[in-house]
Amino acid sequence: MKKFTKIVGALLAASLMAGAAFAQSPTFFRIGTGGAGGTYFPIGGIIANGISSPPGSRACDEGGQCGVPGLIAIAQSTTASVFNNAAVQNGELEAGLAGAYSTRDMYLGQGKFEGKPHPNLRIIANLYPEDLHLVMAKGTKINDLSDLAGKRVGIAQAGSGTQVAVEKMLALWGLDRDDYDEAELNQSQSAERLADGQLDAYFYAAGWPVAAMVQLASTKGMELHSFTDDDMAKINAEVPAYIPSGIPAGVYEGVDYDVKTPAVSAMLVVSSELDEELVYGITKALWNNNTRKLLDNGHAKGKQITPDTALDGVEALGVPLHPGAERYYREAGLLK
Structure with missing residues (x-):
């Protein structure tokens, strides 16, 4: 009887553990990049890796991924800035890499985009010069x-x-x-x-x-x-x-x-429709020590992507920070 009780207990514990693993449903996060021969694609892949932590992953302090729990970020090859911003505006992508010039014009609806503003565009960070x-x-x-x-x-x-x-x-x-x-x-x-x-x-x-x-x-x-x-x-x-x-x-x-x-400047752009807590977690993961190592070792431009320059030119650009990103920068003392 005691042996039977132990077996039942072990099976119940295993069942509960499996249930907990399945209970955390994944959140998919698509990042528009650029062509495979350029810089957006490899940088987007590094960022996606850094902010991801799929369900069931080992904890960060145990050598696992240090991204947002449950998040699976995917870098998608696209035709770059204009496509990415339009897709973020329309909800076809959660995020994208885009040049400051086209991002400003599209947000304001000026220049080539006269009368077609993209009000959903928000900034997470300035990344590096293109x-x-x-x-x-x-x-x-x-x-x-x-x-x-x-x-x-x-x-x-x-x-x-x-x-x-x-x-x-x-x-x-x-x-x-x-x-x-x-x-x-x-x-x-x-x-x-x-x-x-x-x-x-x-x-x-x-x-x-x-x-x-x-x-x-x-x-x-x-x-x-x-x-x-x-x-x-x-x-x-x-x-x-x-x-x-x-x-x-x-x-x-x-x-x-x-x-x-x-x-x-290359910017990491997201939709204003994204949850503040999610974007806060993504911004925090972008600047953690694990992502720092990935950026430093993954591409020559990765070394130029730093929290100290994350807000360079953003205020002058006229496109707002996402509230989740803004909260992180205030807590980190990077934004007054």
């Missing part, structure tokens, strides 16, 4: 953007913030789509076409080093256009979110010179 790469075949030089007239030019994929900004920049030098043969391609496709001689140049804004460009530089070779200070001031006046920046010599094989170029 430097504009104007990539050309090895041995090619231009004086300024007007020299792209009559050329075959990649202007980034439709649905990207890069394309919106680049078309504005080209217009400053008197160029519209009738003046060059445009190609709407993602980063990997652009690099392949340039290598095959099907493009003369292409634009892409991303955190360096960009994987597809690393491969291009080490195989066919490439050049990067370095803007003059006057040209960068001209661009900044028309597209204020693009600020002077640079790509150091040696980032890409054969590009042994410093490159002056404008850059736009």
Whole structure:
């Protein structure tokens, strides 16, 4: 009888443990990123890993995942900023990586998005600068953007913030789509076409080093256009979110010179419809020690993603922080 009681007790305990495991239903959290050859996709994957802690995971202090309990975050490859913001606005994604320029215009309903505001957009953090790469075949030089007239030019994929900004920049030098043969391609496709001689140049804004460009530089070779200070001031006046920046010599094989170029901040954007407690937990998980290790070891730009710069430019951008993120930053003493 005692043996029977022990068996029943063991089975009951196992049943209760299994019930507890199944009782915690998972919360899925989709993060829109960009093309596989750019920077958004790997960075989005690192963030997704850092904030996740699926049901049944070992506790953080036992060597398990240190994200939000029950959360399964998934990085999805997309066409980047414009698509991500629209999908967050419409509830098709919970979050997305997006450039500050397109995020501001879409939130306010201005520029290309005149009369079509996206009021659900909210910020969790400024992440890192995305430097504009104007990539050309090895041995090619231009004086300024007007020299792209009559050329075959990649202007980034439709649905990207890069394309919106680049078309504005080209217009400053008197160029519209009738003046060059445009190609709407993602980063990997652009690099392949340039290598095959099907493009003369292409634009892409991303955190360096960009994987597809690393491969291009080490195989066919490439050049990067370095803007003059006057040209960068001209661009900044028309597209204020693009600020002077640079790509150091040696980032890409054969590009042994410093490159002056404008850059736009990459933001982690979420929907205002998300629960405050959930976003608080996500923000806290983004800045914990475990995620710090993932960021530092996962990508060169990961080291630039820090809580000390998380709020840089956010107030001036005019897009509100999500209340959950704001609560975390106040508690952490990063926001007064």
